[in-house]
Amino acid sequence: MMAVVPKLADGTQRLVCKPTKTDGTGGLLNAAKLVNDNVVMPQESPVEILTNKPPKWNEQLGAFVLNFNKRVTQASVKNFQLISKTDPDTVVLQFGRVGKDVFNMDFRYPLSPVQAFAIVLSSFDYKLCCE
Numbered sequence: 001m002m003a004v005v006p007k008l009a010d011g012t013q014r015l016v017c018k019p020t021k022t023d024g025t026g027g028l029l030n031a032a033k034l035v036n037d038n039v040v041m042p043q044e045s046p047v048e049i050l051t052n053k054p055p056k057w058n059e060q061l062g063a064f065v066l067n068f069n070k071r072v073t074q075a076s077v078k079n080f081q082l083i084s085k086t087d088p089d090t091v092v093l094q095f096g097r098v099g100k101d102v103f104n105m106d107f108r109y110p111l112s113p114v115q116a117f118a119i120v121l122s123s124f125d126y127k128l129c130c131e
Helices: 027-036 113-126
Strands: 002-006 047-052 056-058 063-065 080-084 091-097 103-107
Touching: 002 027, 002 113, 027 047, 091 113, 103 113
Parallel strands: none
Antiparallel strands: 002 047, 047 080, 056 063, 080 091, 091 103
16 A cells, blocks of 8 residues: 655645646646655655555564554454655554454544545555455
8 A cells, every 4th residue: 555645845835746747747646756766865855655564474474474563363354554755764654453343544744634534445446355
């Protein structure tokens, strides 16, 4: 999973990222493509790129796992953690199952509550048929 959100300019205002020409250049996806193609450094980009945190192999369980710090109690294909390309050690968004129809969502800067909820809802759309 990859999510692209505008950075904050002065800590309070989001940078404007929209297509600037009729040919579709500019905007969030184009800014993310420049970072992924190593044309622009992630620190210099007007967007924050969030990607899935890679799981680690657990010998005892014989499976790949993520540490949700006791905020997620059940295994699910819907469980995920997103990290930033600029700070891969910090989890920006985590989402996971805690009951049959109950989930936890934790997020932090640079995401707003609306952005975090939108990312979580979009992950449900992709995984409806997986369980």
